[in-house]
Amino acid sequence: MALPDVGNAALLLAFVIAIYSIISSALGAAKVRSELVISGRNAAFGVTLLLTVASGALLASFLARDFSLKYVAETSSRNMTWDITVTSFWGGQVGSLLLWTWTLSLLTAAVLWSNRDKYPGLMPLVNAVLLTIQVFFLFLLVFVSSPFQRLAIVPPDGRGLNPLLWDAGMFIHPPLLLMGYMSFSVPFAFGISALVSGRLGNEWLYAVRRWAILSWGIQGAGLLAGAWWAYHVLGWGGYWGWDPVENAALLPWLVATAFIHSIMVQERRKMLKVWNLVLVISAFALSIFGTFVVRSGILSSVHSFAQSAIGPYFFGFLGVILIGSLGIFFYRMPQLKGENVYESVASREVGFLFNNLLFIGIALATFWGMVFPLISEMARGVKISVGPPFYQQVNGPLILVLTVLMGIGPLLAWRRTSYKSLKMNFVRPLIVSLISIAALILLFRGEVAAAVAYGSCIFVTAVILMEFYRGARARRRLGDSLVSALPNLVMKNRRRYGGYIVHLAIVFIGLGIIGSSFFQKETIATLSPGQALTVGRYSLTYQGLSQAISPGVETVFAAVTISDGRNILARVTPQRRFHENWEQQPTTGVVIATTWPWLDDVYLLLTGWDEAGNATFRAIVNPMVALLWVGAGVFLLGTTVVLWPETAPRRAVAPILSREAVPSEI
Amino acid sequence: MRYRLTLAFALKIAIVLRLRPVETQHVASLPNGLSPRRLFSSLRACGSQLAWPIALFLLLLGSFTAYADSPTDQEVSKIGRELKCPVCQNISVADSASELAGQMRATIKEKLEAGESKQDIIRFFVDRYGEEVLLNPPKDGFTSLVWLVPPVLISLMGAALFLSFRRNTSLSTVAESPEEEADLSEEDIRKYDEVLNKELLAK
Secondary structure, eight states, X not given: OOHHHHHHHHHHHHHHHHHHHHHXXXXXXXXXXXXXXXXXXXXXXXXXXXXXXXXXXXHHHHHTTOTTBHHHHHHOOTTSOHHHHHHGGGSSHHHHHHHHHHHHHHHHHHHHHHTTTSOTTTHHHHHHHHHHHXXXXXXXXXXXXXXXXXXXXXXSSOOOOOGGGOSTHHHHXXXXXXXXXXXXXXXXXXXXXHHHHXXXXXXXXXXXXXXXXXXXXXXXXXXXXXXHHIIIIIOSSOSOOOOHHHHHHHHHHHHHHHHHHHHHHHHHHOOOHHHHHHHHHHHHHHHHHHHHHHHHOOSOOTTGGGOOTTHHHHHHHHHHHHHHHHHHHHHHGGGOOOSOOOOOSSSHHHHHHHHHHHHHHHHHHHHHHHHHHHHHHHHHSOOOOOOHHHHHHHHHHHHHHHHHHHHHGGGSOSSOOOHHHHHHHHHHHHHHHHHHHHHHHHHTTSOHHHHHHHHHHHHHHHHHHHHHHHHHHHHHHTTOOHHHHHHHHHHHTHHHHHHHHHHHHHHHHHHHHHHXXXXXXXXXXXXXXXOEEEETTEEEEEEEEEEEEETTEEEEEEEEEEEOSSSEEEEEOOEEEEETTOTTSOEEEOEEEEOTTTOEEEXXXXXXXXXXXXXXXXXXXXXXXXXXXXXXXXXXXXXXXHHSOOSSOTTSSHHHHOSOOOOOOO | OHHHHXXXXXXXXXXXXXXXXXXXXXXXTGGGOOOHHHHHHHHHHHHHHHHHHHHHHXXXXXXXXXXXXXXXXXXXXXXXXXXXXXXXXXXXXXXOOSHHHHHHHHHHHHHHHTXXXXXXXXXXXXXXXXXXXXXXXXXXXXXXXXXXXXXXXXHHHHHHHHHHHHHHOSSOOSOOOGGGXXXXXXXXXXXXXXXXXXXXXXX
16 A cells, blocks of 8 residues: 555544544543543544654655655655755645644644543543544545645656745744644633533633643744744845734734733632633634635735635634634623622733733734725725735834833732832832933934833833842842842742743844834945945945856855945845746845844845846845844743743642632742 | 924924923022022923924924935835735835836835825825725725724723723722822831742742
């Protein structure tokens, strides 16, 4: 039996066993029969195994250059090295679907295994919900678009991957985003199980908290990786274009961010029960919506290479999710009453409410801008566009308020905060930031918005650093050394200080975004060899053009030296590559030189040339974008700290025994 | 562009300085003593008298810079960023590498040199390529909906939140007693540290 046959058989078998797993675990939950539950769980592990076999078969077919497979012939070719060939796995749509399904089955197995002795009232239902999602994807893979579809005539070579995707970023960005989308299934499954079983206390939240943060972290990393890729490879000068597909990936992340904050209110104060369920359901629905947008091509996007005919299926699935969730949601509504009241506006829980209001507000505005062209076309038959200027004007102020709130919220006490503590925590940071805003307004010569934005970043940083300082001082009094006080502080209360680290990461990212949105400089010029152009405080001298030909690729280089007027800072070669089979779509080799101490990115593109050796350049100075990537690193660090397993499982028993158990942190 | 920014800035300064109620008698009484409060109010008085000269000066400066140089690539890009490249997939004229976008940038530059305003230039491209070319939807007519709905929804949600406070809240604000507003003593800080220590030890 050939490899593709193995793959096909594995997918079909997985489809059948997944259906069995749903029935068995659902029946087991309904009749309280543990053997059925265990059988359903084992079936889920079986599905994971079969999907692993199928994915292995597809990967092996790629590496064996089996061009009898339609998918392999479409997305790989003989001139691709083996590592790029591996990324062809998700270079097209059926492979992405298989990767999604496979990683979902792996995550399902991890969730089911790690909770095998916990939450007996929830887990069988979680099993059933997760497997239902898998059945939908397996249905697509088996009956609608199989990765193992054969070609009648076997071509000698494949078409190859779109050269834009021949990049190391291809290893990180698409798998992370697919995994992020996929992983929102887990909080959703727990939420639905809580609704179905009527166990609406904090149990499902404890079970899901870590997984929710994991999905949120993966999606966040995927977004940042996408920004990095766009900036370094696509070569249009920016890192975020408010493209519909980018927005679609941002939406579930925004909702998940709201969720991982409001979850704390329910843990501590047993409020927002309804709201939390709305959030998990929306995050998952938005991730399916995102997939639908990417795959259907319904909105004009730079990501149009991912389009296909399976859009309608996702639309149907989205409908089923929404109608089903809402139905059960309203059925349980009477049981979802909060157990506490708000005592003061200056309290942590109200801070979280505003946080949620802003995150959901940004999500709503983004969603609205994204679908508005469709509404315009339907309502009055006129095609319109909603682009970056809209999102900047609408989301910009909201993000600014959110940043300020990020400085205030963590220091508000639960229930109520006294003036005294408000004063102690905020007076100094407030003074520091007001002074810096005034100084910055003078420095920026009237760019008030930028000064205020930087001022809020300074405020948040000051508040967070003060928190670290106070904590470390307390640890010092407990006998820690100067060196160990800070790490001990962080490791003793990972959730709190990990959260602060993530907030710091957001500040770094903010600095990068503010710098490049307000202070970008740009020059476009055609130069003959020896001539120079000026952009910002830099002078770029064009030295000459050269050409290199390697199998499959023809590259044109321009040699350029970058100087700041006195010293040569870098010698660079922006280039343009022409790929065999894809001549109409040359790729750019952009040059990015980060300068010290200004942290300017000199971003240089070769856009054209003529017979005489004159070359046209687009040169951009993007201040502080380097901090964005620093922020990405800090984001990963903070998320890891939060997710790092506890040494002693503090509440291993409590959640099963009692719904009243409350964690002792923050 | 730069001209308009300076204009706005000049007006702002004029308004900030002018709109404050200033009693001029302070200027007269200045030599008698130099308390900080007096100094401040006299500075304000000076400011209000200087406001219009300053504004005028800035206006002049602004108008000079506006006509002194030819349009920079930044100014071209600024307009280009609001226009969608008609042959591309969702990329602005400023960012696209396509030939048409290059021509459109050249057109923008020519028109800026000819003294046309941003609105005129954008209208020119809308007449040619249709409304779809606008990345920044107009704030009037049908497309005002795209701008209006998010703030309205957010305000409604905020109002709903506020109402739910009213319904759920047992007490309202933070202020309790005058003593509470007193300055922080060493004692308070020591208490705070104590609580923090206890929290940390509890882990």
